[in-house]
Amino acid sequence: MHWRMGKLSIKANFRFVCFTAMLSAVVAVTGCSFIPKEEEVLMPPLVKPTKPTYELHEVKSGEMTKQIVGSAVFESTEVKYQEFRDVVGRIVAVNVKAGDTVKKGDVLIQLETEGLELNLKEKERDVEKAKLALDQAKLSRESQTMRLCMMELEIAEMKLADARKQLTQKTMVAEMDGLVTAVDAIKPDDLVQLNKPYVTIADPNKLRLSYTASNPSLVADVQVGMHVDVGLKAEKLTGKVVQTPSSSPKTENKQLAEKYSKSLYIQLDKLPQEPVMGLQVDITIVTEHKENVVKIPKAGLEQYLGRTFVKVLEGESVKEVDVEKGLETSNEVEIIRGLKEGQKVILQ
Incomplete structure (x- = not known):
């Protein structure tokens, strides 16, 4: 009986070992299916760089005129x-x-x-x-x-x-x-003040033109005696500047002094047929005129840290060129040194 029990024990152990081995193999095989498969890394597509585009201006020479164009008003001199x-x-x-x-x-x-x-x-x-x-x-x-x-x-x-x-x-x-x-905006029962103008009277037969700029710098170049072209409907008149900010009389009146600082007064060579105080007319005053100058649009000029320069396109490369400017108008600038005709300037 004893030897039979020993034989059964050996068989049982053998079966347990086989079962454990088979179970480990199954787990090992099935366990691999739970690990995610690593995806293949795709390389980004090659993009060809685009060629930059610029707004260009070809440098040319020509004439430049700096002038004041605006509206003046008839006012009395007395x-x-x-x-x-x-x-x-x-x-x-x-x-x-x-x-x-x-x-x-x-x-x-x-x-x-x-x-x-x-x-x-x-x-x-x-x-x-x-x-x-x-x-x-x-x-x-x-x-x-x-x-x-x-x-x-x-x-x-x-x-x-x-x-x-x-x-x-x-x-x-x-x-x-x-x-x-x-x-003045006054009415009965108001109390008046000393030395305050309440009524203004003007002689309508003694007239001149008054032009007031938005900024004193706009009329800084105008000189007494400069020619003025005046347009009034169908009439073409002429005159000359008789007072500028630099030639205006001294005054302690702050409001009047401020007005003088940005005003021009013009005497017409001949009054229009029906002059009217307060009537607006078109005026043109040429302050400077040059011919055969190298010029570019103001949009091509740059300034940074005390430098004045332009960007010039040479082939496919951009080069910064320092320049010296001269006469300036509202939309153009004269280049005295640094550029020559035919060069391509990049506009901002």
């Missing part, structure tokens, strides 16, 4: 800015508006008189009383009394003159014949 210089008060009436024609002495603005008429009447009465007293003193032939009466009359007349002045100053009257070009 203008009065009317203001209250010595008195203030509340407005009773404004008798004019822009566009009105006035005569010298016409009432423009009336202020409250505040009993000044009564004061004037009293001073007139005092003068009459002083005259009567002097006449009576003359009849008495008393020299001392006559002298005192004469002094009283002088005092009364001085007070009367002062009363008239006070009343007159409450009324703004036109200082010249002309056209009212501006009236």
Whole structure:
């Protein structure tokens, strides 16, 4: 019995070993199917680089003209800015508006008189009383009394003159014949200020043209005496510059000084058939003209870190060339040194 049990034990062990070996083989084979297959790496397609394209300009020589082209306005050379210089008060009436024609002495603005008429009447009465007293003193032939009466009359007349002045100053009257070009935005019951222009009067028969630039640098090259072409509808007129920023009169008025700094004044050789203040006309002023100069568009010029240069295309390569510029207009620039005709400049 013992030897049979030993034989069974050997057979069982043998079967276990075989089963374990077979199981390991199956796991090994099936386990390989769970590992992902490595994909083949694809190389990127070869792309042929594109040839850069440029906007080119062929360098040429020609003429250049620097000029001012704009609109100028007819304005009067004789203008009065009317203001209250010595008195203030509340407005009773404004008798004019822009566009009105006035005569010298016409009432423009009336202020409250505040009993000044009564004061004037009293001073007139005092003068009459002083005259009567002097006449009576003359009849008495008393020299001392006559002298005192004469002094009283002088005092009364001085007070009367002062009363008239006070009343007159409450009324703004036109200082010249002309056209009212501006009236301040005032109305009855407003309180006026001293030395503030409230009404502007201009002589419509004494005219010139006024041109104001957006920036003082735009008129910096203009000189007194330069020729001006003027276009007014069908009329072609001419004139000359009579005032520039550099020749303008000195003034402490900041607004006027700023206007002068960017304004030109032009005197026409002959006024148009129907000159009108405020009418706009086209003007052209040539400040500089050159012929046979090397020039390029401004779009071809570059500046960086103090350098002034252009980019030139030579074959298939781009080369930076330092240049010296001369005359400049709104869209062109003269090249004094650095370029020659026929070269191809790259525009920005």
